Amino acid sequence: MHAVEVADLVKSYPKNPAPAVDHLSFQVQAGEIFGLLGPNGAGKTTTVGVLTTRVLPSGGTAKVGGVDVAADPVSARRKVAVVPQRVNLDRGLNARQNLVFHASYHGLPRRERNRLADELLERMGLADKRTARVDDLSGGQAQRLMIARALIHRPEVLFLDEPSTGLDPQARLFVHDRVRELRGEGVTVVLTTHDMDEAEKLSDRVGIVDHGRLLTLDTPSALIKALPGSGTVDAAVRADGPDEQRVRELLGEVAGVQQVERIGGADGQLRLRLYSDGEPSALLGPVARVLDEHRLPVTDLSLGSASLEDVFIELTGRELR
Amino acid sequence: MTRTAQRSNAAARLRAFTAVLGRDVFVTGRELPSFLAQVLVQPVAMLFIFGKVLGSLGYTQPGYAQILLPGMVALNAFLVALQNTSFPLVLDFSYSREIEDRLLAPMPVSWVAVEKMLFGAARGLFAALLMIPLGMWMLGEIRWELSGLWFAVLCMVLGSLTGATVGMTVGTAVPPRRINIIFAVILAPLMFTGATQFPWAQLGSLRWFQVLCAFNPLTYVSEGMRGALLPQVPHMSPWVCLVALVAACALFGALGVKLFLRRALD
DSSP: SSSSSEEEEEOOTTTTTSSHHHEEEEEETTTTTEEEOOOOSSSSHHHHHTTSSSOOOOEEEEEEEEETTTHHHHHHHHEEEEESSSSOOOOOSBHHHHHHHHHHHHHHOOHHHHHHHHHHHHHTTOOTTTTGGGSSSSHHHHHHHHHHHHHHHHOOOEEEEEETTTTOOHHHHHHHHHHHHHHHHOOEEEESOOOOOHHHOSEEEEEETTTTEEEEEEEEHHHHHHHHTTTTTEEEEEEEOOOHHHHHHHHSSSSSEEEEEEEOOTTTTEEEEESSSOTTTHHHHHHHHHHTTTTTTTTEEEEEEEEEEHHHHHHHOOOOO | OOOHHHHHHHHHHHHHHHHHHHHHHHHHHTTHHHHHHHHHHHHHHHHIIIIIHHHHTTOTTTTHHHHHHHHHHHHHHHHHHHHHHHHHHIIIIIIIITTHHTTSSSSSSHHHHHHHHHHHHHHHHHHHHHHHHHHHHHOOOOOOOGGGGGHHHHHHHHHHHHHHHHHHHHHHHSSSSHHIIIIIIIIIIHHHHHSSSSGGOGGGHHHHHHHHTTTTTHHHHHHHHHHHOOOOOOOOHHHHHHHHHHHHHHHHHHHHHHHHHHHHHH
């Protein structure tokens, strides 16, 4: 049985002619970390809303742990947990009480909810914050507390919405480690994000949606491999030298270079990515020669590899939403 | 589904409901002083000015305090229930989103609405009961017909429930950015057209105002209580009060739940 099963799902709103979710179908295996990616307004949040019983579908079916969420939302709520992007902790309660009361809504006996609350606070690195008021928690602490709250009723499927937006790198790594642990425990995780790096690192498989439709679904490495013209070369020159426009023009004229794109340069360097129409390693020699001929101070020249972000941009385009 | 599974399902839902109610009671217990200030300062001030100050200055007739106290108790039952249901909801659905946790509890979403109304009504009833000893002590010489006490309590209970259902309707119908409007356009008119400071039955000379007051459910709480405790003062028939309150409760309860579902589910 699949942990999540979405079949021909449609959600349309009366005010909007284009459906937010348009005949979407996918399945998530039990124990898998599944990344649901898409630009803003692609229909990710609506899809997760349907699966967590907060959005009523207009058509199709959505099942969580074998339970149809539209037909039996009460049973479905026992199987899912949500960690939203915005803090929605109970401000009338302290950190530990947030966990204990949530567990009581889900019918856990008193002794068990106390034990689990302490255990989860410990595991989420919040043991010294047990009596802290919600308003006194930092962004990262609130996020961890919401994960702890989501786990306390032992859901089969955990929905994480943009889990590391606004977190510092330490907190981000901590959250990533905890998410991987969950997979080890057999909890299915559905992750919505537009942080491609995060999706690539965490997900077993990713589905990319746009305009409410599924564009592709596979493992991150398979998606990257399938990307047309995935080979690139990254070149960096010292920024105090020539102006950017000239360097780009020079490199654009090298045979085999399809496109030149700036990828960074805040660190006193000008970093450019060259897209090859053939084998990218064939560009290394000619590029080095051109740079040397024009006495440009090269600091780095390397074969780049495409990332999930390239796949994402390739599929969903560059225009702003 | 087998019958035992159904029964355990129902038990789980009921457990979730009582746990959510338990949370609200727990939080109120923690915030008791601010809750008491919220429910007592305004009615006590009103009782003091209209019942005590104006009386001692000779601007009101002797006995006016008698008429005022049941009205103030009714006002507290109705308005405290209304405010304690509507304001938290407006905040919950906009700024804090705390309610999301409750909406994902394993029970029907409409039960969350019922819980909010029941809890708001309980706060209203508590505030109303507190007013009785406080008012008696402040005003002195209150003589109530004790045989009518049960009916007065019934009116208080129904008044709190009606206030909570109106609060649910208002709290889910008014968009958060218009929360100020609740005060100006809803609360103040309700306060002054609810027959709390005057007996409705004696408004014959202001016919239009009497008709207007008849549209305010609070009028039936005040009149019902006054009729039961002070039978000598002209009042509405108790049956009219009872029927009107039950009808208002059903009407606003259904409307409130409907609007709540619209806000809670997309």
